[in-house]
Amino acid sequence: MEDTTGTSAYKEQAAYDAAKGAAMDQPLVIPVVEERLKVEKKVVEAGKVKISKKVKEEEKTVDIPVSQEEVQVERIPVNRFVETAPQIRYEGETMIVPVLREVVVVEKRIELIEEIHITKKIHQTQVSQQVTLRTEEVTVERLPGENNLSVPGS
Secondary structure (H helix, E strand, O other), X not given: OOOOOOHHHHHHHHHHHHHHHHHOOOOOOOOOOOOOOOOOOOOOOOEEEEEEEEEEEEEEEEEEEXXXXXXXXXXXXXXXXXXXXXXXXXXXXXXXXXXXXXXXXXXXXXXXXEEEEEEEEEEXXXXXXXXXXXXXXXXXXEEEOOOOOOOOOO
């Protein structure tokens, strides 16, 4: 295995210097060596995920309430004279509209000829209609990455 830090050559030089110093009666110097570690990390693709979505359509029949108004008109003869013209009035759900005419007499008076009674009725029926409802389904498929590494917990 190749030593990329250069520590082997450094150790040999230190041993040589120590032997030389001992021969010259100089104090022996022993170098202290420290190795250092450099750690790097690299992002690697471990896998892929393919997600697809499918829309389902389903026809449903729904009942919808539909309202319809019907008006019933009834003419009721009254044939009497009144002092002033009556106003439109209501009796329950019936609207009463007075119909007037002027009659020439020695003096002029108002005669109530008839009343029109209008009654409103509401009929409800059920109508069927086609309605489209959509539902989505999602599928997730894991695919291996370029380096085929397994990721814990996947």
